[in-house]
Amino acid sequence: MSDTTTATAGTSGQPTAAASPFDRTGIEPIIAVANRAPSIHNTQPWSWQLRPDRLSLRADRDRQLGVADPDGHSLLISCGAALALTELGLRTLGWDVSVERLPDPADPDLLAEFRLATRRPATARELELFAAAQRRQSDRRPFTARQVEPELVELLRGVAAGTGVYPDFPMRTEQRVDLAVAVSWADRTERNDPDYLAEMNRWLREENVHADGVPAGAIPNVPPGQPRHTEVPLRDFEIGVSGRLLIERDVDEHPLIAVLLTDSDTPLEQLRAGEAMMRLMLEAELLGLGTCPLSQAVDLVAFRNRVQTLMGWQALPQMMLRIGYPAPDAAQPARTPRRPVADVLDVLAG
């Protein structure tokens, strides 16, 4: 099945799929969209199991990055995003859904179980968000000079906040300087590690026909001698392949930066931070804003602790994103492929 399958919920909010989404036909379109969640290096470190009474989301540790993600932090952020889309998808089929996170302490890779509660029509907003989930993609192009308006920043803060996740949008000059220093330090530390470079290379793809990894068509082309001017350095994917995405030169970029913080560094908080990231990305998509994770400074626990101290935050940064207005006439990034649904979904008898 293709990863571009559209939602089956009709405009009335009533499902047009099978009467119960808890069979293969009913669930596949939902998984196809949840499978479009963002993940570090497009590793897609997840799988779903469907049983007659529940849908489970599991971490796929075989897809965890050993060097850039030794403690599985980015894996859980990625899976949190997939969790948020799974819950949203089930709601668009006209159900209230109960979600139990990390239900079995003896099985920490069982990340969530979803059960259908009561029937009720999907809301217009749920349907809009679900459509946004199918469209969105990470935008690594330079954003325009237009600043994200304060009222939109507050909207984004509102959707991302809650359940132990605190969004912050550093804007004061001294905060921005500290953040830029922290990100470039983490970026340099990683780039000086040959194992990090080798691992990244394994996930870079010249063509976008592969089912995972980051394709060159989604990576901006930055020729040697013409560095990209951006306040906070982006993760450099042009180590292994040449980016094929043509971007405007000589843009001095000052994107909005969102930071998602939690009280500590537990798996539940990382999962929740991933859910918050997904909510923020979908809202941004509806507002016409581009987003892209910017995660070098939170990849490793030592980085997260260092950034927390440097920034004077009470809470720990889990995730960072660039946000801004895309240039309307700029070249479009290639759409990053996903694995087929059949590879990530198991339908079990009981």
Ligand SMILES: Cc1cc2nc3c(=O)[nH]c(=O)nc-3n(C[C@H](O)[C@H](O)[C@H](O)COP(=O)(O)O)c2cc1C
């Ligand atoms: C935890 C996490 C960390 C990520 N870090 C970065 C990053 O530092 N730089 C970047 O350009 N993209 C980053 N991404 C974006 C992924 O590369 C992207 O989600 C994946 O390639 C799928 O592409 P899509 O988001 O366009 O669908 C990250 C995504 C996640 C979930």
